[in-house]
Amino acid sequence: MSSKSVYETVKRMTPELAGYKERKIFSGEEVQKIMEARKRYEMRLQRTKKNVADFINYVNSEMKLLKKRNKIIEKKSIMREDTDKMLETNILHIYMRGFRHFDDSKMFKQFGEFCVKHNFIEEMKSVFERQLLMHSKDVEYWLYCTRQFKQIEDIESARNTLLRGLDVVEDKNELYVEFFKTEVEYAAKLMRFNREMGVAEEDYGRVERGEIALDFFREIAANCTNVEVAQSLKISKTLPGLTQKIKAILHE
Incomplete structure (x- = not known):
């Protein structure tokens, strides 16, 4: 120029x-x-x-x-x-x-935070896609992108990012825990909304009943170490009744 x-x-x-x-x-x-x-x-x-x-x-x-x-x-x-x-x-x-x-992780993370704050969502997604392709084996990139999607409450993009990461990352343990955390937080949010709207518990869906989170915990119990199981137990306290169900699974 x-x-x-x-x-x-x-x-x-x-x-x-x-x-x-x-x-x-x-x-x-x-x-x-x-x-x-x-x-x-x-x-x-x-x-x-x-x-x-x-x-x-x-x-x-x-x-x-x-x-x-x-x-x-x-x-x-x-x-x-x-x-x-x-x-x-x-x-x-x-x-x-x-x-x-440049492929610079510091600039990339600053960019993600900037886009979330100032609502440049499509531009953020475009850059995230390229970065994940370049760093497909790096779990930190998958975790970072997932968390930025959660910041803007784009649960579908967060889930899809985690699923893609689980397909390619060799050490999947952190992604398993992040997926479980994502489902628990989303279920807790839906449960609060249902209560505010006066929805009867028998009318709750699988997500807010914690069934999706439980399914994913079974994956953690089968594929991860006691460290990830302990982390998941701590996370489960966010959703009422989930901890007891998890303990029941562990005693099966």
Whole structure:
């Protein structure tokens, strides 16, 4: 990318900065400093020899700006505008550009947390898919992606991620426990909802009755060590009555 292209990239963010100045979120001098900082970071990203630190530092700079902007908006009760979203979108694009050149676990985890917080879900899923293909044998990637899906309450994606991980990871014990935990937490959530809605217990489904979790515990008992069994017993306390059922299975 040429210097001209860098200029055009920064210029596309002008409506965002103009909005800050008009609403007195930042002064004209502060806006100029933001623009100059972006130019410097954009130029660094164009070096022939790429450096992952340049992408991470640019993201961190924009995240500090985001935090400062939001604090001012909240303190002064300033109305938000559509152009404000350009800042979050720029951060997203920096990450996406970084992933074209680097496979960095730190950047990947920061990206996942950013997407969850700012609702870039489809972009997150796309990157997760590529990362899981590249790190299919690494249990930590499967666990991380699962937990991010749980953060956005996408239980189906969490389940599918765990199932895929169980198919390819050699040491499956952590995934078994995470799957059990996922089912227990989801069952407890549905049970609370049913109670609030006045649903009779006899009308509960298999999930909220804990039957899915129990099925998975049987897999843990058959395939894992006493460590995972003990972890599962502790987790089971989240769902009323489940611990007793598990103990009954262990005494069969």
